[in-house]
Amino acid sequence: MNKLLSAGLAGLAVVTLALPAAAHTGHADGMGFLAGFLHPLGGLDHLLAMVAVGLWAAQTGGRALWMLPVAFVTMLTGGALAGMSGIEVPMVEAGIAASVAVLGLLVLLNKRVPVSAGMALVGVFAVFHGHAHGAEMPATAQPMLFGAGFILSTVLLHGAGIAAMAIGRGVARRSARPTAA
Template identity: 70%
Template structure:
């Protein structure tokens, strides 16, 4: 458990620390990509929500492990396009705050929900997060590169959340495996 959690944390930290160095390549496109990549890491609300989606996906298990992050990224992208186009959505900041609270509570309570319903919920929150990313895009940014950056960062955060969620249950699985092996070793 500690190895998996440490590997995920170390990978996220290494990627985050390496990004500022990549920003000094002298290419405006690279800088836009890096700005997009860093955007989800710059606000605690985005960071917590995206990690929570991964943890909750792992807690739900089965097809939710791939469905929730995929739904979030698809709807995040849709929301970003709306934000970049200047289309207003009501209560974006309140919805983002609600996403932190609701997803945090679902993770805390280990609440299992049918995968389709969970995907709809995370998708609705993702539109709001994407809208915020889109409206906060620097005016000089190349939209595709900036968007690619924050989508990649979001996927990385979801993956880290999934690793955390799976690691939380690993000791129980190891204990169950040991318990199943004991009768075999006694028979020999």
């Protein structure tokens, strides 16, 4: 089940690379928390990358279970502040696309790295995602509410990845048990 889930994530990552980064069309016309909360859900690239962080954290286990998502959210916030401030970050769209591909492959290959290296990697990717969220925040938005919305949404997407991995492992364990004769 774990391999099936991983293969599905990798397949979606490949499909996403062929699409424009859908969450970056200036569509966030809302002004507060709900608009911020919905922004990461509006693009497959954000969904896949943020769920992949949770999947990879759960695969890695130990301290990575919480440290990878915390690193992502921390750097996402920094990237968002840069985007809101008009600070340019080069190759944001390419960085977002790379995050989907790389994180998808890490999950597919069940690749474990030192926690600090994993934190650095997801942190770099988070800057791109955060910058996109911050730069696209509507001028009429309430920055604190909009930011709180996309941060909560991101945390929940990480949690969805962690939960999916836990469910997948539970199903795999149950299916591996010998049946009573």
